[in-house]
Amino acid sequence: MTHSHGETDIEPTADEIREMSPEEAMIAGAAVDGIHIVHRRDRFPVRGTKAEKRAERGVALCFLISALGGLAFIVYFCAGKWKWHLPGTSQTFRFYTPVLGATLAIMLLFLGIGLILWAKWLMPEEETIQDRHDVASTDEEKLLTEATLIQGLDDTGLPRRSLILRSLGLAGGALATVPLVALVGAMIKKPGDQLFHTMFRPRPHDPDFTETKGLIPLVDSNFRRIGPDDLEPGGLATVFPGVRAENENGYNGVTDASSPTLVIRLRPGQKVKSRKGQAGFGWPRENPQYLAFSKICTHAGCPASLYEQQTGRLLCPCHQSQFQVLEDAKPVFGPATRSLPKLPIDVQTGADGRQYFVARSDYKEAIGPGFWERP
Template sequence: MTESKQDTPRDEHREQYPDQPSPEELRAMTPEDAMYAGAEADDIHIVHRRNRFPIRGTKAEKRAERGVAAAFAISALAGFGFIVAFIALPYKWHLPGTPQNFRFYTPALGGLLAIMLLFIGIGMVLWAKWLMPEEEVVQDRHDVPSSDQDKIMTEATLLVGLEDTGLPRRSLILRTLGLAGGALATVPLVAIVGAMLKRPGTQLLHTMFRPNKKLFGGQGLVPIVYSDWRRVSPDDIEPGGLTTVFPGVRTEDADGYDGVTSASSPTLIIRLRPGQKVKARKGQASFGWPPEAPEFVAFSKICTHAGCPASLYEQQTSRLLCPCHQSQFDVLRDAAPIFGPASRSLPKLPLGVEVGEDGRQYFVARSDYKEAIGPGFWERA
């Protein structure tokens, strides 16, 4: 009686993949031999492969390793320098004639960031050119689903690739790469989060129109000026006209600042035409000048939608137009929004006058704005 012989898994594999070693044979190979077998099985033909340093640990290899590590170390130092510069360098604008070291802030950050990215790239390139094996391969394209042995050979290829990088035995490169990678990950976080670490306090709620007894004595009322620092008189503005004005605040010390360059300062003074009357919001009826029958009114020039200059004035309709997104504000309704995306009235500045040394009347701000100026942030407040 003849017994039938049952095929083993190896025999079944031979029939299905006659040109590939079995999984058992692959597991018995070294990772490099399995990598070669995997390459051939995937129609990848290794034409040329040469280790840069066939004998490990030579002085030449150590020099190459130190060169790569030096590039990563420079990248890490530049990243650390970026963080220090971001925190420590002066960045606030100063008046001409006062220390101008703030101008180095942005170039320093940009230069250090460029050095960090440049040297981490140089390190990667030198690593591949100096330490990893030199290899030339040719691959044929094909569409075949992966078998079990394909997966084993791919795993072997990855293991050999990891060995080729030298990371398991090149701790110096691994440490410096970790430092450079840490700097690369930390720098964006510093730039994004760093500006939010300092509490703004109430600085967003005030402008330079706030009374300043230190500079002006008495009640400290701030004079209103043009951009060339001439004081603004009611006689300067024709009926139906308007002008852009600023707080006349200027200091000449090391931290010098002035109202003309302050982003929150631009203000419009509008002279109403005869017979026009403003329907004031609650509590603001006396903000114009003269208080009992306002002929002049002043509003922030900064649109409450996105911060553009709302300064296009239609005399016939008494509307202020913001050119960015076409928001319109009705001056006769205390600059209430009547069209466009703006949903909040332009803040109103309390006006007053004082007599100058030449006997003429000049505008002053009786107080700061009673509400925060500016765009969308305040919509959420």
């Protein structure tokens, strides 16, 4: 054992250390390093008592609740409703962030409580005083440090407390998994083809569009149908798909973010240089005077709606991208690098004898700014 003479501690030899128990070697090692154990008492000198089992189950319960909190976070992160819905429809999306915050708090709170109770209920009670000094470690000190670590592991009770070990493993697994799910989970699911379609897609079997033969009418924000007579030469109008029924996310044709479209009437004498494959998208198909383009800028998604009718330029006010309408909305200035998608339109005669615009088909290309699968 280590002996003290005044303020000097005598290091035991390597052979003496090997003869010691781990606890004796730990105490000796502490003394050699200037750490004096003033008080040390095992919480449960008699192992396996009912009181010890109760304490062990209490700690394990905290770790189990922590693990369940992490599991609930992961499940709700993946399955919870988070998309915004219109008032009057299901508003469960409001609970998404609060539920994630609450389950994360439960996981961290009970993990912390479990660790504190473990230290206070099960590990030995100990008071120490340490002298401050800096010296190089000898071989004997390394052996004493090894013994301290072994004894420290034994003090935790992990080798004989499998219930706590398993529950701590669950809580630790949840603690490690939750950040990965939160950071990476939102990028795992592909958007499929939803970015390539809008509500202008024809609905030939929908009884609501029997009058238009399944084609989607172009309407204003009040669902009033728009026709050629509603635009003056050089004028434009913002139109939407005339779909009143809301989709699963609570949007209809007017409120859906992919819907806003500009119908532009050219001035007399203006001619269009159409892009390949899009010569018949305007109306009339021969020498079109009405054109329809997505209002969503292909740079960052802002509304491109400032039209200079003399030059035929359409301006996006966010970053000053300009599109030449007479060249099928080709970008001619600013950061945008892709033409505005063009909507194929036609005209039908309504029950009142007036002509109204309809979309002959959906957009032939994805609307909005670029994304990872777009060429």
